[in-house]
Amino acid sequence: MQYAWDNGLQLSGDELTLVKALLRETANPNAEIASAAMMKLAKAVELPLRKGFFIGDTVGNIYLREDLEPGTSAKYPLDFVGPSGERDFAAFLIADEGGIPDRLIKGSEVAVDTFELGNAISWKLQYARDARWPMVERALKVFRDGFVHTVNNEGWKVLLSAIGNRVDTQFSTVTGGAFTLGLLSDMQLKMKRGIEFARNELTDLYVSSEVMKDIRDFATETTIDFLTRREIFQAVPRPDGNGGEIIVPTVYGVSIHELKQLGIDQEYNTTFDSLKGSHLSGFDVSADEIVVGLDLTPEGRQQFVMPVRRDLEMFEDPTLHRQQKAGVYGWMELAFALLDDRRALAGWIDAS
Numbered sequence: 545m546q547y548a549w550d551n552g553l554q555l556s557g558d559e560l561t562l563v564k565a566l567l568r569e570t571a572n573p574n575a576e577i578a579s580a581a582m583m584k585l586a587k588a589v590e591l592p593l594r595k596g597f598f599i600g601d602t603v604g605n606i607y608l609r610e611d612l613e614p615g616t617s618a619k620y621p622l623d624f625v626g627p628s629g630e631r632d633f634a635a636f637l638i639a640d641e642g643g644i645p646d647r648l649i650k651g652s653e654v655a656v657d658t659f660e661l662g663n664a665i666s667w668k669l670q671y672a673r674d675a676r677w678p679m680v681e682r683a684l685k686v687f688r689d690g691f692v693h694t695v696n697n698e699g700w701k702v703l704l705s706a707i708g709n710r711v712d713t714q715f716s717t718v719t720g721g722a723f724t725l726g727l728l729s730d731m732q733l734k735m736k737r738g739i740e741f742a743r744n745e746l747t748d749l750y751v752s753s754e755v756m757k758d759i760r761d762f763a764t765e766t767t768i769d770f771l772t773r774r775e776i777f778q779a780v781p782r783p784d785g786n787g788g789e790i791i792v793p794t795v796y797g798v799s800i801h802e803l804k805q806l807g808i809d810q811e812y813n814t815t816f817d818s819l820k821g822s823h824l825s826g827f828d829v830s831a832d833e834i835v836v837g838l839d840l841t842p843e844g845r846q847q848f849v850m851p852v853r854r855d856l857e858m859f860e861d862p863t864l865h866r867q868q869k870a871g872v873y874g875w876m877e878l879a880f881a882l883l884d885d886r887r888a889l890a891g892w893i894d895a896s
Contacts, residue, residue, distance in 0.1 A: 563588070564675035570870050571672035578870075582860035586872045590858045593688045600692045602803060603699035606748075606838065607850035607880060618656040618851035622883050636706040637881035638698050645705035645819065658853045658879040663690040666864050666871030684872075691856065691876065699850070699880045700805070700812055701819065703836060706885040708820030715824070721895040723751065723758040723835065728796060731837045731891050738886045743843050746889075748799045750836040752807030755893070759795060798837075808833050816890075831895035839887040847884040853877040 566588070569581030612618060636645045641659045665687035671679040716730040728749065735746040751759070778794050792799045805812040808831065817829040838844070858874040882888060 560677065564677055567672050567675050567677060567680060571669045575865065578865070579860065579862055582862075582870060582872075586858045586860045589684055589872075590856065590874075593684065593858070594856050600689065600696070602696045602750075602801075602805075603850070603880070606703075606840065606845075607699060607848045608845050609850045609852060611855070612658075612851050612853045618658060618849075618853075618879060619653055620656065620849055620881065620883055621653055636702050636709075636885060638702055638879060641694070641698065645702050654881070654883065656849070656851055656879045656881045658851060658877045660854075660875055660877045661691060661694055662873065662875040663687055664861065664871060664873035665690075666861065666869045669865075669868045669870055672870055687872065687874070695878070696805075697811075697815075701815060702880045702882050703838075703888055704812060704816040705819040706882045707834075707836065707888050707890045708816055708824060710885055710889075711821060711823050715890060715892040717892040717894055719894045719896055721831075721893060723755040723891075723893060725762065725795070727835075727891045727893070728798065731835075731889060732796065732798070734889055735837060735839055738889070739884075743841060744839045744887065745841060746798055746837045747840045747844070748801060748838045749795075750801045750803045750806060750838070752810065752813075752833060752835075753802055753804055754807055755833075755835055756800070756802045759793075759800060762795075803836075806833065806835070827892065828895065833893050834890040835893065837889050837891065844887045847882060847887045849881050849883060851879050851881075 563585075566581055566585055570578055570585060572578040572581065610618070637654070637656050638659070639646055639657050641661060643659075665683045667680055667683045716727055716734055718724050718727040731749075732746045735744060738744065792801065794800065803812070804810070807813060809829075810833075813833050814829055816834055817827060820827060838848075840848075854875070854877040856874055856876045858872050861871045861873050864871050
């Protein structure tokens with residue numbers, strides 16, 4: 545059964561009529577009919593939910609996805625271009641769900657172990673009997689968002705750990721608790737000088753909502769003339785990861801992305817504090833925050849890898865019927881790795 549659903553699982557016209565009839569079938573008193581209908585529903589929503597990962601996804605445009613064939617091992621060559629060989633080749637990766645990112649040094653190749661993610665959701669059979677599709681749709685979105693949240697977190701753990709454990713490059717720092725154009729300019733320079741004999745540059749900056757406000761406020765700065773402001777602040781189209789485009793603001797040619805999990809007392813600021821090295825002991829998680837800069841040039845993005853061994857698979861849960869419920873469960877298997885930590889850096893906004 546195929547439905548032309550969009551990312552929100554919205555239906556209209558004949559499609560809505562068909563899915564409501566299928567939903568009623570899942571509550572059929574005949575267990576075999578109900579089970580068969582539930583299996584059809586699970587498979588019908590599987591593809592739309594996969595596409596729906598792009599709603600709220602914050603790592604899809606960072607990591608380069610590779611779908612692994614059965615039996616294929618996720619092995620990657622490390623970057624052979626180093627600054628005069630003065631530092632080891634390193635890779636940061638998540639080796640299991642919820643784990644602490646590991647730093648691996650393994651010559652010229654690294655093997656990335658994938659891990660499994662699972663989730664489940666259920667709803668009352670009464671919703672199925674009454675064909676209340678909006679209730680089931682809401683449950684399926686919660687099911688999907690559980691995967692999205694965990695996938696985002698695991699991907700960002702790798703980045704934050706890699707940045708927080710680098711000791712060869714000092715952080716770009718600004719005091720006073722506000723983002724400045726000087727901080728961005730310094731981060732651009734550090735990224736360019738971070739790797740010799742390679743094309744690298746700061747292309748993308750991830751910031752908190754508060755920093756985004758600081759950036760918007762630059763537009764009212766009276767010391768900057770109109771033509772200069774226009775050159776500094778421009779909006780450009782960027783792929784949205786789902787075949788379309790979104791308009792992204794840029795500053796000095798760097799794409800700016802608002803990430804609500806960044807910022808004082810926010811989730812990723814706290815994660816960074818827990819993963820950072822001892823050389824950053826002066827970071828005060830209750831007063832300071834970071835902005836994350838990445839090199840996502842074609843060469844740079846090859847260092848951010850996301851091997852996927854199994855995409856989202858969904859199944860009906862037959863154990864729920866005795867509880868007057870219906871539902872689905874599913875799993876996927878993937879991993880994240882940053883093969884060269886010189887492609888990521890951070891700016892430290894110090895409140896002192």
